[in-house]
Amino acid sequence: MEWEFHVLNYIQNNIKNPVLDIIMPVISMLGAVGIAWIIMTIITLITKKYRRLGIKLAFTMILSLINCNLIIKPIVNRIRPYDLNTTVQLMVSPEIDPSFPSGHTFFAFSTATVCFMYNKKLGIIMYLFAFIMAFSRLYLYIHFPTDVIFGAVFGTITGIIAGKLENYIFTKKTELDEKSY
16 A cells, blocks of 8 residues: 555645646546536437437446456445545545545546447547546545556456447347338
């Protein structure tokens, strides 16, 4: 854990600045309670052209919620870095759930993965945003580096599963529709 504090303290002592002090809380806020991902999912679900992407996003949101918030976080129950290093001045409100894995990062990477599987250009943009989201959690001293790393890994795996699950269901539905004619 010592190396993780070195990373967090390096960010605080060498990267932290007034411009990022404004930007990072805003970026992080977009991931609060999955608001950005919920909005994106709703918009794609109600748009006929992007409905399949919306279904994939809905699957990844549900799987991410179950895997991250209902299974992994309660089992690991990791304390947050600011609870161990109380000298850090938080720029955001303290979180109430455990630290591992980073839910913001988990959801960002699962969403980016689904988008990448659907459309490479959109996926690259979403991965860029996911990396910025992950960094914001370190910048704000809300998560340890391993919380963010594993959030990205677990989120990516969940996104792959959600994308493949939707493809499987869509294929089976299409086969059933064709048989009914």
